[in-house]
Structure formats: C-alpha cells, structure tokens
Amino acid sequence: MKHYTNISQQKIEHLLLSNTIADTASILGISKSTLVRRMKEYQIPNPVYIQSAQTRKLRSEALKKAHITDGTLAKRQTRAIREHSICRQGKSNIEFYGIEKAKFISEQQRISHLGYKHTQETKYKFNLQRTGRALSISHRATISRVRKENFANGSLKLSPKAGFGKGGFRKDIGHYVRSSYEHNFALWLLQNGLSYEYEPKTFTLLIDNQLTTFTPDFWVCDYWFEIKNGYNITVESFQAKIKAFKNQYPDERIFLIVGNQKWNQPEAVEETIASQLDLVEVVATLKQVLCVNG
Structure with missing residues (x-):
C-alpha cells in the first residue's frame, strides 16, 4: 500500500472543516478511497453533513414535480405522517426513539437549521400545532430536569430582564x-x-x-x-x-x-x-x- 507521509492528521482535519471528503481528496491530490482510509487510520470521524440552501431548493422542486406526476403521493404522505403522529403522541424523542437515536435526531435538526430563520407564517403554523398538545408526565419531568441541569451548569441563563417566573x-x-x-x-x-x-x-x-x-x-x-x-x-x-x-x-x-x-x-x-x-x-x-x- 502506498503511504502519503506528507499528509498529516492536522492537515486533513483542517481541510474537512470547510470541505467535503471529495473536495478534500481533490485538494490533497489523492483518491477519495485513499483519504477515507487515512481518516480511519487517524480515527478522524466523517464530517457532519450540512445541507446547503441550494440542495434544499432542489429537493423542494423535486418533491413538487413528484406530486404533479403522482396524484396519490400527498395522500400517502399524509397517512404516513398521521400514523407516525398517533404512535408517538405525547412522547418525547427519547421515549419514542431511545436515547442514542434521539440525540442523533436532535443534533441533525440543530445543524440543518444553522443560519436558517423561520418565517412568521411558519412560526404561526407551529404555534397552532402545539396548541392543546398534551405532554406525558415523563416528558414534562424530562423537560424540567434538563432545564434545571442547564441552569446549574451555566449553559442556560435567566435574563436579568426576566420576571419572577416559576411556572x-x-x-x-x-x-x-x-x-x-x-x-x-x-x-x-x-x-x-x-x-x-x-x-x-x-x-x-x-x-x-x-x-x-x-x-x-x-x-x-x-x-x-x-x-x-x-x-x-x-x-x-x-x-x-x-x-x-x-x-x-x-x-x-x-x-x-x-x-x-x-x-x-x-x-x-x-x-x-x-x-x-x-x-x-x-x-x-x-x-x-x-x-x-x-
């Protein structure tokens, strides 16, 4: 196997901060498979995928075309979403998916929304969806526990402008x-x-x-x-x-x-x-x- 001694772990990690694996391999002048192999040797994790605005736009356009060509798609999607909602009604992600998958979903959601702001119309729709929503006792207990932990470790801070809360x-x-x-x-x-x-x-x-x-x-x-x-x-x-x-x-x-x-x-x-x-x-x-x- 050919070794590229001039490609250090630090150099690979630095390039992966702002480039995909394919782009990093191209910059280094090696194949993608070689780069992946070196990443495994150095125990470098795969870079987190962040969907670009252009990709989101292309996916949206593709879905619109799919709806036009398949008249049953909307009904099937709605039915699947409804069945999923019924199954997890009142349950948190941890209760429904388990701790590890819930953490993964939460992190992916956070990353996918970096730099993205919802419109007022979307915020209004979210508000209506949450109105009257009943959370399970264990879900409410989890929310309360996490908030207390975050206040204790300093990751969540109460604004000095806040009132005498304690809801x-x-x-x-x-x-x-x-x-x-x-x-x-x-x-x-x-x-x-x-x-x-x-x-x-x-x-x-x-x-x-x-x-x-x-x-x-x-x-x-x-x-x-x-x-x-x-x-x-x-x-x-x-x-x-x-x-x-x-x-x-x-x-x-x-x-x-x-x-x-x-x-x-x-x-x-x-x-x-x-x-x-x-x-x-x-x-x-x-x-x-x-x-x-x-």
Missing part, C-alpha cells in the same frame, strides 16, 4: 400557570370569590400582514386580564399584539396588570390593583355582580 402546576388553584405572578393573581381572585378561566381562548391576529396568535391569561366575567412584569410590557412584539387585539377584537375588554417582586402573596395584588384606577372600577363591578348572583 408550573399549583395544587392550591388546581391548574398550571406560567409564573408566580399569575399564581398569586389566581389566588386573589379565589379569595375574593371571583370564578375565572385560565387561558381559555386563543385569538388569531394579523400584524404587518403576518398571522400570529395571542392567548390572554384570565377570563373573569366578560373581562380579560393579562399579567406581565415591568419588562415584558415594554417588549415591542407584546405591545404590537395588545394593540392589534384591541383593534381587531373591539368587543373584547382586556386589562393589563403589572406585577412585581412584592407579589409573594395575594394581598400584594390588592395593592397593585388599588393603584390602577381603571382596575379599581372593574373589580368593584365584578364584586357587585358576585353579590347579585350570590
């Missing part, structure tokens, strides 16, 4: 909430004898010719209440949603309540409401309705 299921109110602010507001409603529904409806909005959704937090006797922290209400995307909601659903009445880190008990909610004149009037009306209805 989760609360036994004292009997349902999930996204933050302790929402939890204390729910407790305050119950203490005042006001029944409510939590995120019962999602509204479709049109913002800058793009579809999106908005789900208010609480529905209390013909009124919507949205609970936010001091930073979140300043976010441009949220402000756009509130403005669009009021314009596109004029018959719906919504009130924003800004929580703070003093909201460690329901009594603090009373102080915040008392400082907002529009809320004082609404709450008084709600309590009057409660008295009338018993």
Whole structure:
C-alpha cells in the first residue's frame, strides 16, 4: 500500500472543516478511497453533513414535480405522517426513539437549521400545532430536569430582564400557570370569590400582514386580564399584539396588570390593583355582580 507521509492528521482535519471528503481528496491530490482510509487510520470521524440552501431548493422542486406526476403521493404522505403522529403522541424523542437515536435526531435538526430563520407564517403554523398538545408526565419531568441541569451548569441563563417566573402546576388553584405572578393573581381572585378561566381562548391576529396568535391569561366575567412584569410590557412584539387585539377584537375588554417582586402573596395584588384606577372600577363591578348572583 502506498503511504502519503506528507499528509498529516492536522492537515486533513483542517481541510474537512470547510470541505467535503471529495473536495478534500481533490485538494490533497489523492483518491477519495485513499483519504477515507487515512481518516480511519487517524480515527478522524466523517464530517457532519450540512445541507446547503441550494440542495434544499432542489429537493423542494423535486418533491413538487413528484406530486404533479403522482396524484396519490400527498395522500400517502399524509397517512404516513398521521400514523407516525398517533404512535408517538405525547412522547418525547427519547421515549419514542431511545436515547442514542434521539440525540442523533436532535443534533441533525440543530445543524440543518444553522443560519436558517423561520418565517412568521411558519412560526404561526407551529404555534397552532402545539396548541392543546398534551405532554406525558415523563416528558414534562424530562423537560424540567434538563432545564434545571442547564441552569446549574451555566449553559442556560435567566435574563436579568426576566420576571419572577416559576411556572408550573399549583395544587392550591388546581391548574398550571406560567409564573408566580399569575399564581398569586389566581389566588386573589379565589379569595375574593371571583370564578375565572385560565387561558381559555386563543385569538388569531394579523400584524404587518403576518398571522400570529395571542392567548390572554384570565377570563373573569366578560373581562380579560393579562399579567406581565415591568419588562415584558415594554417588549415591542407584546405591545404590537395588545394593540392589534384591541383593534381587531373591539368587543373584547382586556386589562393589563403589572406585577412585581412584592407579589409573594395575594394581598400584594390588592395593592397593585388599588393603584390602577381603571382596575379599581372593574373589580368593584365584578364584586357587585358576585353579590347579585350570590
């Protein structure tokens, strides 16, 4: 066997960072099979395949042509996707595929989306697909465990602008909430004898010719209440949603309540409401309705 002593491991690894195996072999002036053999000798793994935008475009065009020539293709694809979805409903990738394959799938998905951004239309479709999706208990436990581990090792960091989060299921109110602010507001409603529904409806909005959704937090006797922290209400995307909601659903009445880190008990909610004149009037009306209805 002919040996190429001038081809070092470092040189091969360096070229493979930005070239395919075939291109690397061409640059080195050797055959592809020779390069693969040297890679095995040096225990160099195959470079990760990243599909180019051009390749994605060609695949998309090929699929379109296939659909035109085969009228049954769409039905067969839909049936296969539906059957697959039924099989893995409520299961995480790890539960369905096993740890090793799930890791491989996750890594391939990450790599394939490098530098790629979804359009607002695609994000809206994803949002609709996830609405009402029920995750298994083990899947939720896995998400919680991974997040705690990532916070502990520093790979996941909480923004200093974030509010007093701590979302989760609360036994004292009997349902999930996204933050302790929402939890204390729910407790305050119950203490005042006001029944409510939590995120019962999602509204479709049109913002800058793009579809999106908005789900208010609480529905209390013909009124919507949205609970936010001091930073979140300043976010441009949220402000756009509130403005669009009021314009596109004029018959719906919504009130924003800004929580703070003093909201460690329901009594603090009373102080915040008392400082907002529009809320004082609404709450008084709600309590009057409660008295009338018993």
